[in-house]
Amino acid sequence: MKPSGVRWIDAFNGFVRPFLTLCFFGLYAAVKVGQYFILVTEAGAASSITSLWNQEDWAIWAAIVTFWFGNRTFNKERGR
Secondary structure, X not given: OOOOXXXXXXHHHHHHHHHHHHHHHHHHHHHHHHHHHHHHHHHOHXXXXXXXXXXXXXXXXXXXXXXXXXXXXXXXXXXX
């Protein structure tokens, strides 16, 4: 990100990515909560919890952690 020199534009530019991440996390959490309540009424709590987290969820989790934390590590090593 190159600073533009206009304070509110620079602040907004730095706000967009975290805000979108939080919005998508909220949407994802809402879907998972909805799935949980549907599964609880059909199968019970214990089997519902284990069936909510699958391979796709692991992939999403790994991508988010790598994006937010791995990128910073590589940038530090490169001197950025």
